[in-house]
Amino acid sequence: RSQEIIDNFKKCLAERRLDQEIKVITSGCFGFCEKGPIVKIAPDNTFYVSVTPEDVEEIVEEHIVKGRKVYRLLFTDPNTAEHVSDSKHMDFYKKQMRIALRNCGFIDPENIDEYIAQDGYLALGNILESMTPAEVIDVMKKSGLRGRGGGGFPTGLKWEFASKFHSDDGKYVICNADEGDPGAFMDRSILEGDPHSIVEAMTICGYAIGANNGLVYIRAEYPLAVKRLRRAIEDARNSGLLGDNILGSGFSFDIDIRYGAGAFVCGEETALIHSMEGERGEPTSKPPFPAEKGFWGKPSNVNNVETFANVPAIFLKGADWFSSIGSEKSKGTKVFALAGKVNNVGLVEVPMGTTLREVIFEIGGGIRDGRKFKAVQTGGPSGGCLTEKDLDTPIDFDNLLAAGSMMGSGGMIVVDDTDCMPAVAKFYLEFTVEESCGKCTPCRVGNKRLHEILEKITDGKGTMEDLKTLKDLSNVIKDTSLCGLGQTAPNPVLSTLNSFWDEYVAHVKDHK
Ligand code: SF4
Structure with missing residues (x-):
């Protein structure tokens, strides 16, 4: 779709003989995936969102030829219902600080x-x-x-x-x-x-x-x-x-x-x-x-x-x-891929020390469809699920570890109150079982057994004894696997067992 938009711009500008005067530049990602494809008009920095190939003609005619903004394609602030044309004034960007992503979306990467x-x-x-x-x-x-x-x-x-x-x-x-x-x-x-x-x-x-x-x-x-x-x-x-x-x-x-x-x-x-x-x-x-x-x-x-x-x-x-940016032991910024049940899915870069609440509710715009926040998985399949009580934790390497998760490479998946936590743990374990290289037994066999038990539990066939085995086996795999993949694979299981024990118990057939 983006390529079609680019082609349409070139065509429309050429038809109006504006192609020598106005350049169409393909940039990298602006990070605001939720509202892509994005078209930015310079030098006035107007930021058009969710643009389709059919919108191009109108942008060229209205904005470029007549100098009038196309309001229906501007970002609408969900709190004030006002149109916002400059990305600097959008909640998604206000708290971001771009160092690693400084040029993404702003230059032609092929030039x-x-x-x-x-x-x-x-x-x-x-x-x-x-x-x-x-x-x-x-x-x-x-x-x-x-x-x-x-x-x-x-x-x-x-x-x-x-x-x-x-x-x-x-x-x-x-x-x-x-x-x-x-x-x-x-x-x-x-x-x-x-x-x-x-x-x-x-x-x-x-x-x-x-x-x-x-x-x-x-x-x-x-x-x-x-x-x-x-x-x-x-x-x-x-x-x-x-x-x-x-x-x-x-x-x-x-x-x-x-x-x-x-x-x-x-x-x-x-x-x-x-x-x-x-x-x-x-x-x-x-x-x-x-x-x-x-x-x-x-x-x-x-x-x-x-x-x-x-x-x-x-x-x-x-x-x-x-080193003046960030927290005491984690300097600079971190890029997160914010995904799952948030309104503003995208790539965000924030100073270390920004809280999970700021990332999820301010930059991320809160939970989709007005649902309730339940947990956020940070650190991908090696990390853990953090809950409401962790929302004001400043994000850095050490705080996330202390809270029972980890930074990992920056995956951040938000789940809401309709999501089943044993199923979330099963999803991550499915991934690590598939990705285990098979070299050592605890990871190759142990994670498969964990997955089987989780399957029993999510099918409503598990027992209280299975929950105990889930915990014990997770700890053995963590202690005895050769590399980080195996050592961290049970983290989503352990963290969800820890924070959502009642939900696990409600799934087993012999719960009292
Ligand atoms: Fe391979 Fe590492 Fe898993 Fe061992 S822990 S099987 S080395 S991926």
Whole structure:
């Protein structure tokens, strides 16, 4: 549909001989998925929502030719019923702060000049001209940036570890773009909307840790992200921003792409590296860590897309600026894929420390159809369900863990009072059973057994004894699985058992 809208704009403008004067630019995602497709008219920043191909003629005729806004296509504030034409005044955007998503929706991702016009590659240029690798790592450590892929490990420290291992025949910077959580699409959106930020950040990382090779591991189901990333790499190469002797600095770095087949477990560093080497995507125990022995046994540093997307901004605005945003131990912002029973489904980026209530009820516009909020699952299939009592929890790595869930890569699925919590737990478990690599018994067999018990319970055939087994088996799987997938797979079961015990009891046949 979006392509049809673009084609119609080009056609309508050409018919009126306005095509030389007015450019139609395809941008990445604005994040407000609920109201897509979105058309923004510059320079007056009018934001048209839920546009159809049939609306284009009217927008061109009314707005562009006659200078009158098309009110029926403007966003209507649900509280005041007023039309809002500038996204800055919409509740969905008011509390957001865009660092990782800063260029998404605002530039043409296939035009390197537009990225450069937003100070793109300036951070790289400054670094190559005037900073040592140790100084770069120091800035990263001071910024307080922690890995956005789920682990939350300090990025500067990770770069420092990787910088300490040397190899004469290769060292790698790896970008993990194997986004696998159900409902999560922040990495895809960044690669589709701002691929040069990843190219620039990986090059900065290469300089800092002493690596000349970059690899992006991306799922093949992301064809637009792959296309735009390829284009960005080529354009950067042709502009002397990748390849030999970048900007005359003497530093050389290039990036290649590896495709994943969409296995959730390949988000784990060691499984990802095995998959890139053409092996089965199975995790191995650490140590050795990839910083010492990674791709082809060479030192490697792995960060995910969102982590890298923050890097150029940190060097442009400073570590102090970045660390002034967020909470005490979680600096900067986090992108969440807000989905489920909220009014405003979309991609939102908020400072760490924003509460769940603000995200769900202000940015998300509350629960659909006036229903009652019941729970929110954060952290995807590895996370847990948080309830009403957690709504005022400031979101950061540590608070979410303390509340019984986790940040994960940023999936956030809201459920309302019509949803059945054992069924929600079953949904996530179905996913992990399917995605288990099968290498270790607790995860391969244990999660299947958990799923069978949940099936019995949701079919009304379970017993109180099953509920006890569900709890005991979950704890055994957590304690004995080899990698994060198995260790966290029972989290949705345990958290829903914990918060919705009565609902589970009501499902079993021998409840008193
Ligand atoms: Fe594979 Fe699961 Fe074991 Fe991880 S925990 S190694 S995914 S079987």
